[in-house]
Amino acid sequence: MSVARVHGRAWVGEAALFAPVDLRLDQGGWTCLLGPSGVGKSTILRLIAGLETGARFEGEVATDRPVALMSQDPGLITWLDVTGNVTLGARLRGEHPDLSRAAELIAAVGLTDRAHHLPENLSGGQRQRVALARTLFEDRPIVLLDEPFSALDARTRAQMQDLAARLLAGRTVLLVTHDPAEAARLGDRILLLREEGLSEWPVPTARPIGAARPYDAPEVLSFQARLMRGMMA
Numbered sequence: 001m002s003v004a005r006v007h008g009r010a011w012v013g014e015a016a017l018f019a020p021v022d023l024r025l026d027q028g029g030w031t032c033l034l035g036p037s038g039v040g041k042s043t044i045l046r047l048i049a050g051l052e053t054g055a056r057f058e059g060e061v062a063t064d065r066p067v068a069l070m071s072q073d074p075g076l077i078t079w080l081d082v083t084g085n086v087t088l089g090a091r092l093r094g095e096h097p098d099l100s101r102a103a104e105l106i107a108a109v110g111l112t113d114r115a116h117h118l119p120e121n122l123s124g125g126q127r128q129r130v131a132l133a134r135t136l137f138e139d140r141p142i143v144l145l146d147e148p149f150s151a152l153d154a155r156t157r158a159q160m161q162d163l164a165a166r167l168l169a170g171r172t173v174l175l176v177t178h179d180p181a182e183a184a185r186l187g188d189r190i191l192l193l194r195e196e197g198l199s200e201w202p203v204p205t206a207r208p209i210g211a212a213r214p215y216d217a218p219e220v221l222s223f224q225a226r227l228m229r230g231m232m233a
């Protein structure tokens with residue numbers, strides 16, 4: 001069953017951004033979206049999230065569940081510390097944030113010792129982990145992740161992929177990534193967006209529930225290589 005759909009095409013000025021697409025998100029699965037820079041991946045995420053895009057879209061966007069979006073830019077509030085940023089959504093809605101859950105997520109992304117630091121005192125990768133914790137804190141059934149691990153070192157990236165796979169088990173996730181290795185670990189479906197439209201890559205093996213595929217499994221490595229070759233074509 002699909003819980004979100006983008007069906008249509010987009011232009012920036014007079015130039016077509018991508019050919020007509022029909023992207024459906026399956027309930028409870030991770031869909032990875034890859035494609036060249038500027039082809040419109042973030043635009044698709046923003047359309048699903050109901051946000052402004054720089055593009056003109058003609059078509060239909062449908063979502064039947066609440067959505068959380070983690071943008072490429074962590075977008076942290078400069079005068080709030082890590083805990084304040086993680087709980088921002090709840091505060092903006094006038095709710096009392098669950099501070100123990102926030103602390104658990106901050107620990108899960110490895111930032112307990114930074115919980116009271118301001119964003120200006122964090123590295124790029126640490127800011128990205130705050131944004132990930134904030135997105136997880138929102139606890140939404142549909143989660144849109146725009147290159148969420150791009151600023152992380154390889155080891156932390158693998159750990160955050162494992163964490164996201166575990167904490168988002170059962171959620172519907174759309175993950176934009178430039179990294180074929182990441183798609184090979186996390187995708188239940190893998191889509192490639194080009195100007196000509198969307199194409200789908202069959203995934204190597206079923207993904208274990210609540211976990212990423214092992215980064216060093218031979219079938220994951222060979223799939224990653226095939227996907228890379230496809231992206232180069």
Ligand SMILES: Nc1ncnc2c1ncn2[C@@H]1O[C@H](COP(=O)(O)OP(=O)(O)OP(=O)(O)O)[C@@H](O)[C@H]1O
Pocket residue numbers: 012017035036037038039040041042043044053054055072
């Ligand atoms: N606010 C905006 N105003 C005008 N044009 C924009 C705006 N935002 C994006 N664009 C243009 O829309 C196109 C698609 O951008 P988008 O960010 O969706 O691409 P992308 O595939 O996510 O790229 P990347 O992989 O580099 O993040 C680009 O050509 C970009 O220049």
